[in-house]
Amino acid sequence: MYDFTNLRYLQHGNHRQQRAYSILAALDLWKVLADFKPVLAGTIPLNIDIIGSDLDVLCEVQVTETQRFIELLQKHYGRRNGFCLTQPIVNGQSSIICNFRYWNREIELFGQPVPTARQNGFRHLLVEAAVLAAGGERWRRAVRRLKKQGMKTEPAFAKLLRLPGDAYAALLELEQLTSAEIAAYVSRCPLPAR
DSSP: OOOOTHHHHHSOOOHHHHHHHHHHHHHHHHTTTGGGEEEEEEETTTTTTOOOOOEEEEOOOOOOGHHHHHHHHHHHHHHSSTTEEEEEETTTTTTTEEEEEEEEEEEEEEEESSSGSSSSHHHHHHHHHHHHHHHHHHHHHHHHHHHTTTTOOOOHHHHHHTTSSSSHHHHHHHGSSOHHHHHHHHSSSSOOOO
């Protein structure tokens, strides 16, 4: 499995992953946001993105650093098309969400006072990567198919894994399983006939 904290894997990935790397490099995001430990999450690292998928960047933004983070975003990206900044409560934490477009791609920067490796977006990424490693290309295609039908990523995985209840919480329950246990779980969830 890739080290998702290091963007180098994108340089050797598929065309869309290489393009994502070029976009992030052109925006100088990793340098601008270095103090906030950025990590790319979402569908592109997993090669399950579809047309219109955005680049989801997670950042660790402590409450005392909120204003500095916002000022950096406004200074470096405030003039980009569609720039929008909100401060919602997400999973009980005050958060910052910044959206804008660049090279015809939606970028979403998400900041929360939680280490990026412990944020739900990154935790979901690791579980989904383990499921795809166990399920292979058929599972990748099945997830993409559900996404093309309008389903969000976590609900698509939960549906294929037959996880009851809230998809986002249910996926996190799988993070305690070993790779072998996830592979066994995936093998008990045959994909629907195509």
